[in-house]
Amino acid sequence: MSFKLNSPYDIDWTSVFRLGEDGGEGINGVTTNSGNIIINKRLCDPDQVENTISHEAVHVDQIKRGDMYYDDKHIYWKGKKYLRSKLKEGDKKLPWEMEAYKKEKPLKNKK
Numbered sequence: 001m002s003f004k005l006n007s008p009y010d011i012d013w014t015s016v017f018r019l020g021e022d023g024g025e026g027i028n029g030v031t032t033n034s035g036n037i038i039i040n041k042r043l044c045d046p047d048q049v050e051n052t053i054s055h056e057a058v059h060v061d062q063i064k065r066g067d068m069y070y071d072d073k074h075i076y077w078k079g080k081k082y083l084r085s086k087l088k089e090g091d092k093k094l095p096w097e098m099e100a101y102k103k104e105k106p107l108k109n110k111k
Contacts, residue, residue, distance in 0.1 A: 014060050016053060027090060028052040031059035033069060047108050055104035059096065068096050 018041040029039045029052040037056040043049055062068040067078050075082045077096050087094065092101050 012057075014057060029056045031056045031063065033063060035060045035063055051105050051107050055100045058100035058103045062096055062099070 014035060014037060016037045016039060018039050020041050027040065028043050028048065029037060031037055037053060037060065039049060039052055039056075043052065059068065069076045070084070073084055075084055075087070075096070082094075091097060
């Protein structure tokens with residue numbers, strides 16, 4: 001008889017990298033199809049970094065679930081193909097972004 005051991009730890013193995021390329025105007029981070037998160041190294045505020053990582057982590061989950069995939073020309077969301085050249089990437093009205101914005105950690109108020 002076989003059995004499965006469950007780890008007592010909840011570990012997130014997502015790699016996060018800081019790179020100089022920002023991917024476009026106003027883009028703080030991106031998620032690769034392999035589940036890595038790339039954060040714009042020009043992003044200095046720790047609260048913004050945490051907010052961006054939490055947002056991109058939702059995209060990692062979407063990719064793991066098989067809901068989202070993308071290539072250079074298209075984003076595939078739940079079986080539907082979206083032409084990237086016709087989108088404003090990061091738009092809060094896009095279905096994959098609505099989930100990410102809803103679940104991201106809010107920025108702390110600065111005084």
